[in-house]
Amino acid sequence: DQQVKQNSPSLSVQEGRISILNCDYTNSMFDYFLWYKKYPAEGPTFLISISSIKDKNEDGRFTVFLNKSAKHLSLHIVPSQPGDSAVYFCAASPPGGFKTIFGAGTRLFVKA
């Protein structure tokens, strides 16, 4: 049973518009959430994170929202740029942090 789910395998957005990537989790013990970005033939790179004590974290064009009651987090990218086209992985960590669980990823296409 997947503990972290990204239900949209792909998303297509026009350049300049907002991209919203969603993630759901089932384990209420997770206390730290992360988003990673992956280009083809490269390893994932860290994008942004949020602790369970917060409901929002912002870094430039990227904002992550956490709704603990719904066990849902989302990544907003505003404005979207063609260089944002990549696979985005949602990840969740339990206390201690070692056994991070990753979602299956969402492929974002930003059209120029």
Place this chain on the structure above:
Amino acid sequence: NAGVTQTPKFQVLKTGQSMTLQCAQDMNHNSMYWYRQDPGMGLRLIYYSASEGTTDKGEVPNGYNVSRLNKREFSLRLESAAPSQTSVYFCASTPTDTQYFGPGTRLTVL
């Protein structure tokens, strides 16, 4: 500062062959990880090493062994490769919660 390096980049094995995937990091991180990525499955943790001298099983450890050779190096060994181990393997290291990944090794087992 090379970050996390992995060798080889590509490998083709026959069923039953053995091989070792190498990983090294130059960031002085305590913790290191091995993941596999399969289509539609995300990254799944195989083994991790919280610190030098310790290793622990992750979500999918069967068919693999690991060695934390020193603080820098963490290797993954397939003793008898199977077609189900065809995957892309990523090594990662971390000082805290954020993981730094290597470029990956694409392994095909025929």
